[in-house]
Amino acid sequence: MRIVFAGTPDFAATALKALLDHDHEVVAVYTQPDRPAGRGRKLTPSPVKQVALDANLPVRQPQSLKSAEAQAELAAFQPDVMIVAAYGLILPQAVLDIPARGCLNIHASLLPRWRGAAPIQRAIAAGDDQTGITIMQMDAGLDTGAMLLKLSTPITGDDTGGSLHDRLADLGGQAILTALKELVDGGLQAETQDDSQACYAHKLNKQEGHLDWQQPAIALERLVRAFNPWPGTFVDADGERVRIHAAEALANTSDQAPGTLIARGRGGIDVACAEGVLRLHRVQLPGSRAQSISDLINGGRDVLALGEVLH
Known part of the structure:
Protein backbone atom coordinates (compact mmCIF):
# COMPACT_ATOMS: atom_id res chain seq x y z
CA MET A 1 0.00 0.00 0.00
CA HIS A 202 -5.28 17.13 29.40
CA LYS A 203 -2.13 18.66 27.96
CA LEU A 204 0.68 18.80 30.53
CA ASN A 205 1.07 22.04 32.46
CA LYS A 206 4.31 22.96 34.28
CA GLN A 207 2.40 24.37 37.23
CA GLU A 208 0.80 20.96 37.82
CA GLY A 209 4.24 19.79 38.92
CA HIS A 210 4.06 21.88 42.11
CA LEU A 211 3.67 19.22 44.81
CA ASP A 212 0.66 19.73 47.07
CA TRP A 213 1.38 18.20 50.47
CA GLN A 214 -2.35 18.08 51.22
CA GLN A 215 -2.44 15.13 48.81
CA PRO A 216 -1.70 11.50 49.82
CA ALA A 217 1.94 10.45 49.51
CA ILE A 218 1.10 7.80 46.90
CA ALA A 219 -0.52 10.43 44.66
CA LEU A 220 2.61 12.60 44.88
CA GLU A 221 4.90 9.65 44.15
CA ARG A 222 2.90 8.87 41.02
CA LEU A 223 3.03 12.50 39.92
CA VAL A 224 6.81 12.61 40.36
CA ARG A 225 7.16 9.51 38.18
CA ALA A 226 4.60 10.66 35.62
CA PHE A 227 6.18 14.09 35.12
CA ASN A 228 9.74 12.74 34.83
CA PRO A 229 11.45 13.95 32.66
CA TRP A 230 8.94 16.64 31.63
CA PRO A 231 7.48 18.91 32.85
CA GLY A 232 8.98 17.83 36.18
CA THR A 233 7.83 18.29 39.77
CA PHE A 234 9.05 20.85 42.29
CA VAL A 235 8.67 22.39 45.74
CA ASP A 236 9.62 25.73 47.26
CA ALA A 237 12.13 25.41 50.10
CA ASP A 238 13.23 28.53 51.97
CA GLY A 239 12.57 30.68 48.94
CA GLU A 240 14.34 28.36 46.50
CA ARG A 241 12.72 26.15 43.92
CA VAL A 242 13.84 22.54 44.33
CA ARG A 243 13.04 20.03 41.60
CA ILE A 244 12.13 16.51 42.64
CA HIS A 245 13.44 13.77 40.34
CA ALA A 246 12.68 10.64 42.38
CA ALA A 247 10.53 9.95 45.43
CA GLU A 248 8.86 7.04 47.23
CA ALA A 249 5.59 6.87 49.15
CA LEU A 250 5.91 5.34 52.62
CA ALA A 251 3.12 3.87 54.70
CA ASN A 252 4.46 5.73 57.77
CA THR A 253 2.18 8.18 59.54
CA SER A 254 3.07 11.55 61.01
CA ASP A 255 1.35 14.07 63.27
CA GLN A 256 3.34 16.90 61.69
CA ALA A 257 1.76 19.44 59.36
CA PRO A 258 1.79 18.39 55.69
CA GLY A 259 4.98 19.60 54.02
CA THR A 260 7.14 19.30 57.16
CA LEU A 261 10.53 17.57 56.83
CA ILE A 262 10.34 14.93 59.56
CA ALA A 263 13.48 12.88 58.84
CA ARG A 264 16.76 13.49 57.00
CA GLY A 265 19.38 10.87 56.26
CA ARG A 266 21.50 9.48 53.46
CA GLY A 267 18.65 7.18 52.46
CA GLY A 268 16.34 10.11 51.77
CA ILE A 269 14.41 13.04 53.18
CA ASP A 270 10.94 12.28 54.57
CA VAL A 271 8.13 14.80 54.19
CA ALA A 272 4.77 14.57 55.95
CA CYS A 273 1.73 14.42 53.65
CA ALA A 274 -2.00 14.51 54.29
CA GLU A 275 -1.81 10.71 54.16
CA GLY A 276 1.48 8.88 54.56
CA VAL A 277 5.02 10.17 54.07
CA LEU A 278 6.91 10.98 50.87
CA ARG A 279 10.61 10.13 50.87
CA LEU A 280 12.65 12.28 48.48
CA HIS A 281 15.49 10.32 46.86
CA ARG A 282 16.82 12.63 44.15
CA VAL A 283 16.55 16.41 43.94
CA GLN A 284 17.93 19.34 41.96
CA LEU A 285 18.81 22.65 43.55
CA PRO A 286 18.85 25.92 41.57
CA GLY A 287 21.96 26.13 39.39
CA SER A 288 22.92 22.51 40.11
CA ARG A 289 22.48 19.11 38.57
CA ALA A 290 20.15 16.48 39.95
CA GLN A 291 21.74 14.61 42.86
CA SER A 292 20.94 11.94 45.40
CA ILE A 293 20.13 12.96 48.97
CA SER A 294 23.35 11.24 50.05
CA ASP A 295 25.34 13.54 47.74
CA LEU A 296 23.35 16.54 48.96
CA ILE A 297 24.28 15.77 52.56
CA ASN A 298 27.90 15.05 51.65
CA GLY A 299 28.05 18.46 49.98
CA GLY A 300 27.13 20.15 53.23
CA ARG A 301 24.17 22.08 51.81
CA ASP A 302 21.81 23.30 54.53
CA VAL A 303 18.70 23.35 52.35
CA LEU A 304 15.96 20.82 53.08
CA ALA A 305 16.78 20.89 56.78
CA LEU A 306 14.96 18.90 59.42
CA GLY A 307 11.82 20.68 60.59
CA GLU A 308 11.60 22.92 57.53
CA VAL A 309 8.19 23.27 55.89
CA LEU A 310 8.05 22.92 52.12
CA HIS A 311 5.55 24.82 50.05
Missing part, protein backbone atom coordinates in the same frame (compact mmCIF):
# COMPACT_ATOMS: atom_id res chain seq x y z
CA ARG A 2 1.01 3.60 -0.56
CA ILE A 3 1.43 5.21 2.85
CA VAL A 4 1.53 8.85 3.87
CA PHE A 5 2.93 9.19 7.39
CA ALA A 6 2.10 12.15 9.65
CA GLY A 7 3.84 12.73 12.98
CA THR A 8 6.23 15.02 14.80
CA PRO A 9 8.00 13.91 18.04
CA ASP A 10 10.23 10.96 18.95
CA PHE A 11 7.20 8.76 19.64
CA ALA A 12 6.15 9.11 16.00
CA ALA A 13 9.72 8.83 14.68
CA THR A 14 10.00 5.37 16.24
CA ALA A 15 6.91 4.20 14.33
CA LEU A 16 8.21 5.68 11.07
CA LYS A 17 11.52 3.84 11.51
CA ALA A 18 9.61 0.59 12.04
CA LEU A 19 7.72 1.10 8.78
CA LEU A 20 10.90 1.87 6.86
CA ASP A 21 12.71 -1.14 8.36
CA HIS A 22 9.98 -3.37 6.92
CA ASP A 23 10.09 -1.91 3.41
CA HIS A 24 6.64 -0.36 3.46
CA GLU A 25 6.01 2.12 0.66
CA VAL A 26 6.02 5.46 2.45
CA VAL A 27 5.42 7.98 -0.32
CA ALA A 28 5.46 11.16 1.80
CA VAL A 29 5.94 12.35 5.36
CA TYR A 30 3.99 15.18 7.00
CA THR A 31 5.33 16.87 10.12
CA GLN A 32 4.99 20.20 11.89
CA PRO A 33 7.09 23.17 10.76
CA ASP A 34 10.60 23.51 12.21
CA ARG A 35 10.60 25.14 15.65
CA PRO A 36 13.23 27.24 17.49
CA ALA A 37 15.18 25.11 19.97
CA GLY A 38 18.22 25.35 22.23
CA ARG A 39 19.90 28.42 23.63
CA GLY A 40 20.44 29.86 20.18
CA ARG A 41 16.76 29.35 19.28
CA LYS A 42 17.86 27.90 15.96
CA LEU A 43 15.12 26.43 13.77
CA THR A 44 15.28 22.68 14.32
CA PRO A 45 13.58 19.88 12.37
CA SER A 46 11.29 17.51 14.22
CA PRO A 47 12.51 13.96 14.95
CA VAL A 48 10.11 12.68 12.27
CA LYS A 49 11.49 15.10 9.68
CA GLN A 50 15.03 14.00 10.47
CA VAL A 51 14.13 10.33 9.93
CA ALA A 52 12.39 11.21 6.67
CA LEU A 53 15.33 13.23 5.38
CA ASP A 54 17.75 10.43 6.24
CA ALA A 55 15.55 8.09 4.18
CA ASN A 56 15.27 10.58 1.27
CA LEU A 57 11.50 10.80 1.62
CA PRO A 58 9.41 13.79 0.48
CA VAL A 59 8.60 15.99 3.48
CA ARG A 60 5.69 18.40 3.76
CA GLN A 61 5.25 20.87 6.66
CA PRO A 62 2.02 22.82 6.18
CA GLN A 63 0.85 25.14 8.96
CA SER A 64 -2.61 23.61 8.49
CA LEU A 65 -4.42 21.00 6.43
CA LYS A 66 -7.61 23.02 6.19
CA SER A 67 -6.85 24.77 2.89
CA ALA A 68 -7.90 23.33 -0.46
CA GLU A 69 -4.32 23.72 -1.66
CA ALA A 70 -2.88 21.60 1.19
CA GLN A 71 -5.56 18.96 0.67
CA ALA A 72 -4.91 18.81 -3.07
CA GLU A 73 -1.19 18.35 -2.44
CA LEU A 74 -1.91 15.46 -0.08
CA ALA A 75 -4.35 13.86 -2.52
CA ALA A 76 -1.72 14.01 -5.26
CA PHE A 77 0.31 11.40 -3.36
CA GLN A 78 -2.63 9.00 -3.90
CA PRO A 79 -2.27 7.30 -0.51
CA ASP A 80 -3.99 4.03 0.24
CA VAL A 81 -3.69 4.82 3.94
CA MET A 82 -2.48 7.69 6.11
CA ILE A 83 -0.79 6.76 9.38
CA VAL A 84 -0.88 9.41 12.08
CA ALA A 85 1.13 9.47 15.32
CA ALA A 86 1.29 12.55 17.55
CA TYR A 87 1.15 14.82 14.51
CA GLY A 88 -0.22 17.85 16.36
CA LEU A 89 -2.51 19.15 13.63
CA ILE A 90 -6.25 18.61 13.31
CA LEU A 91 -7.26 16.55 10.29
CA PRO A 92 -10.47 17.91 8.73
CA GLN A 93 -13.00 15.43 7.40
CA ALA A 94 -11.89 16.26 3.86
CA VAL A 95 -8.39 14.98 4.74
CA LEU A 96 -9.74 11.87 6.49
CA ASP A 97 -11.58 11.05 3.27
CA ILE A 98 -8.52 11.26 0.98
CA PRO A 99 -6.79 7.89 1.62
CA ALA A 100 -8.58 4.93 0.06
CA ARG A 101 -8.53 3.06 3.40
CA GLY A 102 -8.76 6.09 5.64
CA CYS A 103 -6.45 7.33 8.36
CA LEU A 104 -5.04 5.12 11.11
CA ASN A 105 -3.89 6.65 14.39
CA ILE A 106 -1.25 5.19 16.73
CA HIS A 107 -2.59 6.22 20.14
CA ALA A 108 -0.63 5.72 23.37
CA SER A 109 -3.38 4.33 25.58
CA LEU A 110 -5.87 1.49 25.71
CA LEU A 111 -8.82 3.44 24.36
CA PRO A 112 -11.23 4.63 25.44
CA ARG A 113 -9.41 5.01 28.79
CA TRP A 114 -7.34 8.11 27.97
CA ARG A 115 -8.17 10.39 25.06
CA GLY A 116 -6.23 13.57 24.42
CA ALA A 117 -2.72 14.98 24.49
CA ALA A 118 -0.98 13.32 27.46
CA PRO A 119 -2.26 9.74 27.91
CA ILE A 120 1.11 8.34 29.06
CA GLN A 121 1.60 10.69 31.99
CA ARG A 122 -2.07 10.70 32.99
CA ALA A 123 -2.12 6.91 33.18
CA ILE A 124 0.82 6.85 35.62
CA ALA A 125 -0.54 9.72 37.72
CA ALA A 126 -3.93 8.02 37.99
CA GLY A 127 -2.36 4.78 39.26
CA ASP A 128 -3.39 2.65 36.27
CA ASP A 129 -1.80 -0.80 36.35
CA GLN A 130 -1.64 -1.14 32.57
CA THR A 131 -1.73 0.85 29.38
CA GLY A 132 -0.85 0.19 25.78
CA ILE A 133 -1.26 1.14 22.14
CA THR A 134 -4.52 1.38 20.24
CA ILE A 135 -4.59 1.51 16.46
CA MET A 136 -7.69 3.55 15.71
CA GLN A 137 -9.62 4.36 12.55
CA MET A 138 -9.70 8.13 12.73
CA ASP A 139 -12.90 10.13 12.60
CA ALA A 140 -13.67 13.80 13.12
CA GLY A 141 -13.78 13.45 16.93
CA LEU A 142 -10.91 13.62 19.44
CA ASP A 143 -9.62 10.03 19.65
CA THR A 144 -13.17 8.73 19.26
CA GLY A 145 -12.75 6.49 16.21
CA ALA A 146 -13.29 2.75 16.02
CA MET A 147 -10.56 0.60 17.61
CA LEU A 148 -8.83 -1.81 15.23
CA LEU A 149 -6.03 -3.36 17.31
CA LYS A 150 -4.62 -3.14 20.84
CA LEU A 151 -1.32 -4.13 22.43
CA SER A 152 -0.97 -3.76 26.20
CA THR A 153 1.91 -3.35 28.66
CA PRO A 154 1.94 -3.18 32.48
CA ILE A 155 2.76 0.04 34.31
CA THR A 156 5.30 -0.86 36.97
CA GLY A 157 6.13 0.97 40.19
CA ASP A 158 9.43 2.03 38.60
CA ASP A 159 7.96 3.47 35.41
CA THR A 160 8.40 7.16 34.70
CA GLY A 161 6.82 9.20 31.96
CA GLY A 162 10.08 8.77 30.07
CA SER A 163 10.47 5.01 30.42
CA LEU A 164 6.83 4.33 29.59
CA HIS A 165 6.99 6.69 26.59
CA ASP A 166 9.93 4.75 25.16
CA ARG A 167 8.28 1.38 25.70
CA LEU A 168 5.03 2.54 24.13
CA ALA A 169 6.88 4.07 21.18
CA ASP A 170 8.39 0.65 20.42
CA LEU A 171 5.01 -0.99 20.97
CA GLY A 172 3.43 1.52 18.60
CA GLY A 173 5.83 0.45 15.85
CA GLN A 174 4.93 -3.19 16.43
CA ALA A 175 1.21 -2.44 16.51
CA ILE A 176 1.08 -0.51 13.24
CA LEU A 177 3.06 -3.21 11.44
CA THR A 178 0.60 -5.83 12.66
CA ALA A 179 -2.38 -3.64 11.78
CA LEU A 180 -1.14 -3.04 8.23
CA LYS A 181 -0.63 -6.75 7.67
CA GLU A 182 -4.13 -7.53 8.95
CA LEU A 183 -5.55 -4.66 6.90
CA VAL A 184 -4.15 -6.22 3.74
CA ASP A 185 -5.34 -9.68 4.81
CA GLY A 186 -8.80 -8.41 5.75
CA GLY A 187 -8.39 -9.43 9.39
CA LEU A 188 -9.05 -6.15 11.19
CA GLN A 189 -12.33 -5.93 13.10
CA ALA A 190 -13.53 -2.46 14.08
CA GLU A 191 -14.81 -2.04 17.65
CA THR A 192 -16.81 1.01 18.65
CA GLN A 193 -15.54 2.86 21.73
CA ASP A 194 -17.65 3.03 24.88
CA ASP A 195 -17.74 6.78 25.51
CA SER A 196 -18.79 6.28 29.13
CA GLN A 197 -15.37 4.74 29.87
CA ALA A 198 -13.38 7.65 28.44
CA CYS A 199 -11.22 10.12 30.38
CA TYR A 200 -9.61 13.22 28.93
CA ALA A 201 -5.81 13.38 29.18
Whole structure:
Protein backbone atom coordinates (compact mmCIF):
# COMPACT_ATOMS: atom_id res chain seq x y z
CA MET A 1 0.00 0.00 0.00
CA ARG A 2 1.01 3.60 -0.56
CA ILE A 3 1.43 5.21 2.85
CA VAL A 4 1.53 8.85 3.87
CA PHE A 5 2.93 9.19 7.39
CA ALA A 6 2.10 12.15 9.65
CA GLY A 7 3.84 12.73 12.98
CA THR A 8 6.23 15.02 14.80
CA PRO A 9 8.00 13.91 18.04
CA ASP A 10 10.23 10.96 18.95
CA PHE A 11 7.20 8.76 19.64
CA ALA A 12 6.15 9.11 16.00
CA ALA A 13 9.72 8.83 14.68
CA THR A 14 10.00 5.37 16.24
CA ALA A 15 6.91 4.20 14.33
CA LEU A 16 8.21 5.68 11.07
CA LYS A 17 11.52 3.84 11.51
CA ALA A 18 9.61 0.59 12.04
CA LEU A 19 7.72 1.10 8.78
CA LEU A 20 10.90 1.87 6.86
CA ASP A 21 12.71 -1.14 8.36
CA HIS A 22 9.98 -3.37 6.92
CA ASP A 23 10.09 -1.91 3.41
CA HIS A 24 6.64 -0.36 3.46
CA GLU A 25 6.01 2.12 0.66
CA VAL A 26 6.02 5.46 2.45
CA VAL A 27 5.42 7.98 -0.32
CA ALA A 28 5.46 11.16 1.80
CA VAL A 29 5.94 12.35 5.36
CA TYR A 30 3.99 15.18 7.00
CA THR A 31 5.33 16.87 10.12
CA GLN A 32 4.99 20.20 11.89
CA PRO A 33 7.09 23.17 10.76
CA ASP A 34 10.60 23.51 12.21
CA ARG A 35 10.60 25.14 15.65
CA PRO A 36 13.23 27.24 17.49
CA ALA A 37 15.18 25.11 19.97
CA GLY A 38 18.22 25.35 22.23
CA ARG A 39 19.90 28.42 23.63
CA GLY A 40 20.44 29.86 20.18
CA ARG A 41 16.76 29.35 19.28
CA LYS A 42 17.86 27.90 15.96
CA LEU A 43 15.12 26.43 13.77
CA THR A 44 15.28 22.68 14.32
CA PRO A 45 13.58 19.88 12.37
CA SER A 46 11.29 17.51 14.22
CA PRO A 47 12.51 13.96 14.95
CA VAL A 48 10.11 12.68 12.27
CA LYS A 49 11.49 15.10 9.68
CA GLN A 50 15.03 14.00 10.47
CA VAL A 51 14.13 10.33 9.93
CA ALA A 52 12.39 11.21 6.67
CA LEU A 53 15.33 13.23 5.38
CA ASP A 54 17.75 10.43 6.24
CA ALA A 55 15.55 8.09 4.18
CA ASN A 56 15.27 10.58 1.27
CA LEU A 57 11.50 10.80 1.62
CA PRO A 58 9.41 13.79 0.48
CA VAL A 59 8.60 15.99 3.48
CA ARG A 60 5.69 18.40 3.76
CA GLN A 61 5.25 20.87 6.66
CA PRO A 62 2.02 22.82 6.18
CA GLN A 63 0.85 25.14 8.96
CA SER A 64 -2.61 23.61 8.49
CA LEU A 65 -4.42 21.00 6.43
CA LYS A 66 -7.61 23.02 6.19
CA SER A 67 -6.85 24.77 2.89
CA ALA A 68 -7.90 23.33 -0.46
CA GLU A 69 -4.32 23.72 -1.66
CA ALA A 70 -2.88 21.60 1.19
CA GLN A 71 -5.56 18.96 0.67
CA ALA A 72 -4.91 18.81 -3.07
CA GLU A 73 -1.19 18.35 -2.44
CA LEU A 74 -1.91 15.46 -0.08
CA ALA A 75 -4.35 13.86 -2.52
CA ALA A 76 -1.72 14.01 -5.26
CA PHE A 77 0.31 11.40 -3.36
CA GLN A 78 -2.63 9.00 -3.90
CA PRO A 79 -2.27 7.30 -0.51
CA ASP A 80 -3.99 4.03 0.24
CA VAL A 81 -3.69 4.82 3.94
CA MET A 82 -2.48 7.69 6.11
CA ILE A 83 -0.79 6.76 9.38
CA VAL A 84 -0.88 9.41 12.08
CA ALA A 85 1.13 9.47 15.32
CA ALA A 86 1.29 12.55 17.55
CA TYR A 87 1.15 14.82 14.51
CA GLY A 88 -0.22 17.85 16.36
CA LEU A 89 -2.51 19.15 13.63
CA ILE A 90 -6.25 18.61 13.31
CA LEU A 91 -7.26 16.55 10.29
CA PRO A 92 -10.47 17.91 8.73
CA GLN A 93 -13.00 15.43 7.40
CA ALA A 94 -11.89 16.26 3.86
CA VAL A 95 -8.39 14.98 4.74
CA LEU A 96 -9.74 11.87 6.49
CA ASP A 97 -11.58 11.05 3.27
CA ILE A 98 -8.52 11.26 0.98
CA PRO A 99 -6.79 7.89 1.62
CA ALA A 100 -8.58 4.93 0.06
CA ARG A 101 -8.53 3.06 3.40
CA GLY A 102 -8.76 6.09 5.64
CA CYS A 103 -6.45 7.33 8.36
CA LEU A 104 -5.04 5.12 11.11
CA ASN A 105 -3.89 6.65 14.39
CA ILE A 106 -1.25 5.19 16.73
CA HIS A 107 -2.59 6.22 20.14
CA ALA A 108 -0.63 5.72 23.37
CA SER A 109 -3.38 4.33 25.58
CA LEU A 110 -5.87 1.49 25.71
CA LEU A 111 -8.82 3.44 24.36
CA PRO A 112 -11.23 4.63 25.44
CA ARG A 113 -9.41 5.01 28.79
CA TRP A 114 -7.34 8.11 27.97
CA ARG A 115 -8.17 10.39 25.06
CA GLY A 116 -6.23 13.57 24.42
CA ALA A 117 -2.72 14.98 24.49
CA ALA A 118 -0.98 13.32 27.46
CA PRO A 119 -2.26 9.74 27.91
CA ILE A 120 1.11 8.34 29.06
CA GLN A 121 1.60 10.69 31.99
CA ARG A 122 -2.07 10.70 32.99
CA ALA A 123 -2.12 6.91 33.18
CA ILE A 124 0.82 6.85 35.62
CA ALA A 125 -0.54 9.72 37.72
CA ALA A 126 -3.93 8.02 37.99
CA GLY A 127 -2.36 4.78 39.26
CA ASP A 128 -3.39 2.65 36.27
CA ASP A 129 -1.80 -0.80 36.35
CA GLN A 130 -1.64 -1.14 32.57
CA THR A 131 -1.73 0.85 29.38
CA GLY A 132 -0.85 0.19 25.78
CA ILE A 133 -1.26 1.14 22.14
CA THR A 134 -4.52 1.38 20.24
CA ILE A 135 -4.59 1.51 16.46
CA MET A 136 -7.69 3.55 15.71
CA GLN A 137 -9.62 4.36 12.55
CA MET A 138 -9.70 8.13 12.73
CA ASP A 139 -12.90 10.13 12.60
CA ALA A 140 -13.67 13.80 13.12
CA GLY A 141 -13.78 13.45 16.93
CA LEU A 142 -10.91 13.62 19.44
CA ASP A 143 -9.62 10.03 19.65
CA THR A 144 -13.17 8.73 19.26
CA GLY A 145 -12.75 6.49 16.21
CA ALA A 146 -13.29 2.75 16.02
CA MET A 147 -10.56 0.60 17.61
CA LEU A 148 -8.83 -1.81 15.23
CA LEU A 149 -6.03 -3.36 17.31
CA LYS A 150 -4.62 -3.14 20.84
CA LEU A 151 -1.32 -4.13 22.43
CA SER A 152 -0.97 -3.76 26.20
CA THR A 153 1.91 -3.35 28.66
CA PRO A 154 1.94 -3.18 32.48
CA ILE A 155 2.76 0.04 34.31
CA THR A 156 5.30 -0.86 36.97
CA GLY A 157 6.13 0.97 40.19
CA ASP A 158 9.43 2.03 38.60
CA ASP A 159 7.96 3.47 35.41
CA THR A 160 8.40 7.16 34.70
CA GLY A 161 6.82 9.20 31.96
CA GLY A 162 10.08 8.77 30.07
CA SER A 163 10.47 5.01 30.42
CA LEU A 164 6.83 4.33 29.59
CA HIS A 165 6.99 6.69 26.59
CA ASP A 166 9.93 4.75 25.16
CA ARG A 167 8.28 1.38 25.70
CA LEU A 168 5.03 2.54 24.13
CA ALA A 169 6.88 4.07 21.18
CA ASP A 170 8.39 0.65 20.42
CA LEU A 171 5.01 -0.99 20.97
CA GLY A 172 3.43 1.52 18.60
CA GLY A 173 5.83 0.45 15.85
CA GLN A 174 4.93 -3.19 16.43
CA ALA A 175 1.21 -2.44 16.51
CA ILE A 176 1.08 -0.51 13.24
CA LEU A 177 3.06 -3.21 11.44
CA THR A 178 0.60 -5.83 12.66
CA ALA A 179 -2.38 -3.64 11.78
CA LEU A 180 -1.14 -3.04 8.23
CA LYS A 181 -0.63 -6.75 7.67
CA GLU A 182 -4.13 -7.53 8.95
CA LEU A 183 -5.55 -4.66 6.90
CA VAL A 184 -4.15 -6.22 3.74
CA ASP A 185 -5.34 -9.68 4.81
CA GLY A 186 -8.80 -8.41 5.75
CA GLY A 187 -8.39 -9.43 9.39
CA LEU A 188 -9.05 -6.15 11.19
CA GLN A 189 -12.33 -5.93 13.10
CA ALA A 190 -13.53 -2.46 14.08
CA GLU A 191 -14.81 -2.04 17.65
CA THR A 192 -16.81 1.01 18.65
CA GLN A 193 -15.54 2.86 21.73
CA ASP A 194 -17.65 3.03 24.88
CA ASP A 195 -17.74 6.78 25.51
CA SER A 196 -18.79 6.28 29.13
CA GLN A 197 -15.37 4.74 29.87
CA ALA A 198 -13.38 7.65 28.44
CA CYS A 199 -11.22 10.12 30.38
CA TYR A 200 -9.61 13.22 28.93
CA ALA A 201 -5.81 13.38 29.18
CA HIS A 202 -5.28 17.13 29.40
CA LYS A 203 -2.13 18.66 27.96
CA LEU A 204 0.68 18.80 30.53
CA ASN A 205 1.07 22.04 32.46
CA LYS A 206 4.31 22.96 34.28
CA GLN A 207 2.40 24.37 37.23
CA GLU A 208 0.80 20.96 37.82
CA GLY A 209 4.24 19.79 38.92
CA HIS A 210 4.06 21.88 42.11
CA LEU A 211 3.67 19.22 44.81
CA ASP A 212 0.66 19.73 47.07
CA TRP A 213 1.38 18.20 50.47
CA GLN A 214 -2.35 18.08 51.22
CA GLN A 215 -2.44 15.13 48.81
CA PRO A 216 -1.70 11.50 49.82
CA ALA A 217 1.94 10.45 49.51
CA ILE A 218 1.10 7.80 46.90
CA ALA A 219 -0.52 10.43 44.66
CA LEU A 220 2.61 12.60 44.88
CA GLU A 221 4.90 9.65 44.15
CA ARG A 222 2.90 8.87 41.02
CA LEU A 223 3.03 12.50 39.92
CA VAL A 224 6.81 12.61 40.36
CA ARG A 225 7.16 9.51 38.18
CA ALA A 226 4.60 10.66 35.62
CA PHE A 227 6.18 14.09 35.12
CA ASN A 228 9.74 12.74 34.83
CA PRO A 229 11.45 13.95 32.66
CA TRP A 230 8.94 16.64 31.63
CA PRO A 231 7.48 18.91 32.85
CA GLY A 232 8.98 17.83 36.18
CA THR A 233 7.83 18.29 39.77
CA PHE A 234 9.05 20.85 42.29
CA VAL A 235 8.67 22.39 45.74
CA ASP A 236 9.62 25.73 47.26
CA ALA A 237 12.13 25.41 50.10
CA ASP A 238 13.23 28.53 51.97
CA GLY A 239 12.57 30.68 48.94
CA GLU A 240 14.34 28.36 46.50
CA ARG A 241 12.72 26.15 43.92
CA VAL A 242 13.84 22.54 44.33
CA ARG A 243 13.04 20.03 41.60
CA ILE A 244 12.13 16.51 42.64
CA HIS A 245 13.44 13.77 40.34
CA ALA A 246 12.68 10.64 42.38
CA ALA A 247 10.53 9.95 45.43
CA GLU A 248 8.86 7.04 47.23
CA ALA A 249 5.59 6.87 49.15
CA LEU A 250 5.91 5.34 52.62
CA ALA A 251 3.12 3.87 54.70
CA ASN A 252 4.46 5.73 57.77
CA THR A 253 2.18 8.18 59.54
CA SER A 254 3.07 11.55 61.01
CA ASP A 255 1.35 14.07 63.27
CA GLN A 256 3.34 16.90 61.69
CA ALA A 257 1.76 19.44 59.36
CA PRO A 258 1.79 18.39 55.69
CA GLY A 259 4.98 19.60 54.02
CA THR A 260 7.14 19.30 57.16
CA LEU A 261 10.53 17.57 56.83
CA ILE A 262 10.34 14.93 59.56
CA ALA A 263 13.48 12.88 58.84
CA ARG A 264 16.76 13.49 57.00
CA GLY A 265 19.38 10.87 56.26
CA ARG A 266 21.50 9.48 53.46
CA GLY A 267 18.65 7.18 52.46
CA GLY A 268 16.34 10.11 51.77
CA ILE A 269 14.41 13.04 53.18
CA ASP A 270 10.94 12.28 54.57
CA VAL A 271 8.13 14.80 54.19
CA ALA A 272 4.77 14.57 55.95
CA CYS A 273 1.73 14.42 53.65
CA ALA A 274 -2.00 14.51 54.29
CA GLU A 275 -1.81 10.71 54.16
CA GLY A 276 1.48 8.88 54.56
CA VAL A 277 5.02 10.17 54.07
CA LEU A 278 6.91 10.98 50.87
CA ARG A 279 10.61 10.13 50.87
CA LEU A 280 12.65 12.28 48.48
CA HIS A 281 15.49 10.32 46.86
CA ARG A 282 16.82 12.63 44.15
CA VAL A 283 16.55 16.41 43.94
CA GLN A 284 17.93 19.34 41.96
CA LEU A 285 18.81 22.65 43.55
CA PRO A 286 18.85 25.92 41.57
CA GLY A 287 21.96 26.13 39.39
CA SER A 288 22.92 22.51 40.11
CA ARG A 289 22.48 19.11 38.57
CA ALA A 290 20.15 16.48 39.95
CA GLN A 291 21.74 14.61 42.86
CA SER A 292 20.94 11.94 45.40
CA ILE A 293 20.13 12.96 48.97
CA SER A 294 23.35 11.24 50.05
CA ASP A 295 25.34 13.54 47.74
CA LEU A 296 23.35 16.54 48.96
CA ILE A 297 24.28 15.77 52.56
CA ASN A 298 27.90 15.05 51.65
CA GLY A 299 28.05 18.46 49.98
CA GLY A 300 27.13 20.15 53.23
CA ARG A 301 24.17 22.08 51.81
CA ASP A 302 21.81 23.30 54.53
CA VAL A 303 18.70 23.35 52.35
CA LEU A 304 15.96 20.82 53.08
CA ALA A 305 16.78 20.89 56.78
CA LEU A 306 14.96 18.90 59.42
CA GLY A 307 11.82 20.68 60.59
CA GLU A 308 11.60 22.92 57.53
CA VAL A 309 8.19 23.27 55.89
CA LEU A 310 8.05 22.92 52.12
CA HIS A 311 5.55 24.82 50.05
